[in-house]
Amino acid sequence: MKELVIAPSILSLDFARVEEQLKELNSSHAKWLHFDVMDGHFVPNLTFGPDILKGFKKAVDMVMDVHIMVSNPVFFADVFAKAGADIITFHLEAVEDIDACIRLCRHIRSLGVKVGVSVKPKTSPEVLLPYLQEMDMVLVMSVEPGFGGQSFMEAMLDKVRLLRKEIDAKGYATRIQIDGGINEETGKLAVEAGCDVLVAGSYVFKGDIHERVDRLLWQK
Numbered sequence: 001m002k003e004l005v006i007a008p009s010i011l012s013l014d015f016a017r018v019e020e021q022l023k024e025l026n027s028s029h030a031k032w033l034h035f036d037v038m039d040g041h042f043v044p045n046l047t048f049g050p051d052i053l054k055g056f057k058k059a060v061d062m063v064m065d066v067h068i069m070v071s072n073p074v075f076f077a078d079v080f081a082k083a084g085a086d087i088i089t090f091h092l093e094a095v096e097d098i099d100a101c102i103r104l105c106r107h108i109r110s111l112g113v114k115v116g117v118s119v120k121p122k123t124s125p126e127v128l129l130p131y132l133q134e135m136d137m138v139l140v141m142s143v144e145p146g147f148g149g150q151s152f153m154e155a156m157l158d159k160v161r162l163l164r165k166e167i168d169a170k171g172y173a174t175r176i177q178i179d180g181g182i183n184e185e186t187g188k189l190a191v192e193a194g195c196d197v198l199v200a201g202s203y204v205f206k207g208d209i210h211e212r213v214d215r216l217l218w219q220k
């Protein structure tokens, strides 16, 4: 398993205090910044465009982890790769089938960007198992995508265990990320199940950023 990474989700950032909060994030132990991109169609919410990513990239020295919750992932992947994303995660449910999923993984890698594939709570990741070497990350959603502040779905940890078993058995470098309802307690359960990237929105931003990131990082 790789070193644990904390990826604060900017969905919960206080946009009246952007500069201050970005400075705090940049000097915290969080190495990644998680961008929730929503199109108002794949999910019932609308968020950030590429210019926000470009601006934030100038303000922080962090990995730009872009999660596109969109119905047209090919279009958004190109736009966010051009804007400077380091990793782009799209939804399995947004592509036609597993062949289209693998084609998009290869396309994103061909742009020099790492790729992740995400599954919503009702989707099994089983179809991904034979293709994990095509992905740098699998994102297990532990809430229905769309909004921050929801409760963690503990049943999603079975998906994490399944993925961890396969990744370790094959010796792949694929990371497992979890997103939704992560706090000290749920983060610990997720790490024990095999996650190596924790996305956290409300938990990080509704307290002291440095302290909250450290609590997630060192709760093992």
Ligand SMILES: O=C(CO)[C@@H](O)[C@H](O)COP(=O)(O)O
Binding pocket: 009, 011, 012, 034, 036, 067, 143, 144, 145, 146, 147, 148, 149, 150, 179, 180, 181, 182, 199, 200, 201, 202, 203
């Ligand atoms: O992608 C999403 C929601 O769709 C998440 O990234 C949330 O932003 C996480 O927020 P919390 O559940 O941690 O508040």
